[in-house]
Amino acid sequence: MGRAPCCDKNGLKKGPWTTEEDQKLVDYIQKHGHGSWRSLPKNAELQRCGKSCRLRWTNYLRPDIKRGRFSFEEEETIIQLHSVMGNKWSSIAARLPGRTDNEIKNYWNTHIRKRLLRMGIDPITHSPRMDLLDPSSMLSSAMYNSAQMTISQLLGIQPFVNQEVLKLATTLLLSQQQNSDFLLQNLQGNQIFNHKTVGQFPPFHPNQIESLAQDNRDCTTSTAPYLGETQLNIDGYNTHDQDFMDKIFENSEYQSNNINHNVNITQNFSVASTISSPSSCQTLLDSQTLLDSSSTYFQGSTMDDKESYVAICSSLKSQTSWTSNELM
DNA sequence: AAACTTCCCAACCGCCGTCAA
């Protein structure tokens, strides 16, 4: 025995709202606030169920709702947030002032999702749809470079390849052949992410980052002085935004039983981002050899739970686009 | 101009978590 739908009662109207009904609802809420949605329809003399009133108010009548087309920035934000949060429309809406979850959901399903599909991007993983690709060409970095150009151009966002990321990839891959002290030294010696060069970095496929790095073997890394802690931002929300980080870690927790304590995760992740970067997380993860041989690297940091680190990387891998800036 | 198809989005449905009785 489930709960009866709230609109099953006799005499309750369904379907599109009239202007008169809208006016009644607005007038009532402006005077009294919505209070209990259950009792609102009766008090406001509306032949609607409370749920219908709530939806009408939150999705349409609320005064702070922004109408009209989504801006480029909003669209970009939606894509980025979706890559981290998935179909958590209310969470995404919470970060887009004036937009409702329903509106964002509709926009995603009718515009962004279709566009990504047309471009050969899986709208769920935000990765290129490998099922559409010829396996032989999939391994070709040339093809990937071409594909990323198309994606970038169509999306109107910055290209996947950021020189700083290339440098990082190069550094990390080279470091696989050297000792972990070199890695730590090199990472700390480089101002890898800078707020002036912030870009969005959709997740790399393991093959892709490798081919990118191979294309840039002779790219030298920056020797800019280390200017303090490099802070990892995820989609514009830095690691100090506890609420946002919690959401990510909830997701991580869902995907990994290894993660039990958000506090530890935050600590570990923060440390990881300080000494490394999102791309390096993935590269490290993709390189079991490096992980296995990098005990010094891990011991050298305050990160004491390598398993959590790996689990976080794993759960975020292929789902996250990244931005970063530097704490000055 | 009419018929048909596709697109869009407001609204609904059903499920879930929380809370109070």
Added chain:
DNA sequence: GTTGACGGCGGTTGGGAAGTT
């Protein structure tokens, strides 16, 4: 511990608008 009310959420739908033949 159980039950039901309630608010909130994500998925889905249906009808009107827009586009195409």
